[in-house]
Amino acid sequence: MKLAIRLKPNDNVVTVTNVLKRGELVSIFSEEGKKIDNVNATTDVPLPFHKIALVQIAKGEEVKKYGEIIGYASEPIDKGEWIHVHNIESVSLPEKEIK
């Protein structure tokens, strides 16, 4: 069984403590160690301590962790999908370097 941590109740992403294969079941725990939910990974997650979506997130919607906005979805994100630089963008700084 793979584990993930949800930091604050209004977060829509969780941090997975391991790598994931698509379809694997992930047990979601709160910061206090209480079991909250199960989510199936809908994509592979290639590295440990990366994020997956706890719910579906539409393009342009807020991505929340620590109970705060960590960015906006730059693509539609499925429940259980890996979230990283390919589908989230920063609020304050541009994504691409000016060259």
Place this chain on the structure above:
Amino acid sequence: MATEFLGYERPDGQVGLRNHLLVMATCDCSHQEAIKIATAIPSAVAVTQWYGCRNDPLVASQMIGIANNPNVGATLLVGHGCESITVDILGQGIDKTKKALANVVSQRDGGTIKTIEKGIRILRDMATDLSKEKMKSFDITNLIVAVECGGSDATSGLAANPAVGNAIDKLIDAGGTAIFSEPIEMTGTEHILARRAVNKGVASKIYALVHNSEKWAKARGIPSRFMSKGNLDGGLSTIEEKSLGAILKGGTRSIQGVLENSRNRLEHPAKPGLYLQDGTGWDVPSVTHMLAIGAQIVLFTTGRGATTGHAIAPVIKVTGNPITFSNMEDNIDVNAGRIIEGKAGITAVGEEIFNLMVRVASGEKTKTEMMGYNDFVIWRSDPVADHLIQTCF
């Protein structure tokens, strides 16, 4: 929890945790002499700055601040002769702490070999005097802790930073002082930090600090993903995510002020408590800058496995990543990865860090000290770029 530590009382009332013999080259042109002099005396360490021979007051202020740090027992300045940050300019600032101070200058003292010989003799006598100093017991209100994170990953915000933050809360409650910097890693967190300001003036300064650093990043075309490859591979996707994890290392107590730098004066903490510093997100210069305003010890969190130590201060390494700890145990003092594994709580690890910090203050050596790490880089903020950013953006 022990709240007393052993230290060296300096003539100006500051308390040193170590008795370093500092050999400071005024610039890279005299660094070779400084290294050769310091190599002759076991307790000595040679440092310099790398920005050439012009007199940049922010660089000179930090050099003076480092020599004035209470972990330094005595300083030998090693000058070249034609540089603009002269041994006299540095000496005037350092002299105020009334610690032993001397200088040698290659172009004045007859070239490299005579300068080295003269320097070694002075240093030998300084080392003899320092060896006679006795440590005394001091209350934790005399402790100033620098808090830094480097090589962060997603575990930093889940485990290492909250655990260090817990230790910082204990320190502040006991009357101690802590400083954290890296304004770029406060991006998107200014509203959280400002809520903790002791008053409206400090809240405004926090907003200004973070917005200026954002302006600086935008003006230079620095993207959200300027973070290192390791930060990204470690699960951090945006600067806001990195920042929200990073600020947890400063704990939860009130913020007493934002320590600023005019070009020739570094602001020091006026009284005990928690402070932010306007500085850099680059690890070694950030640590050096906090030591230049009197911090004596460093709590340093890492996810990927930063190996940083410092020339004049003990650095305690804490990782929140259990994989990194088992892989790099030789470099890491505290395994906060136990929090992620469900084997320990944040408060328990926080207490462990606090207790280790008090023991290290009293002389217990950290892993970087045992390895003889003497990292040292002075931070320089380009005054021309700073001016342009302020006026054009």
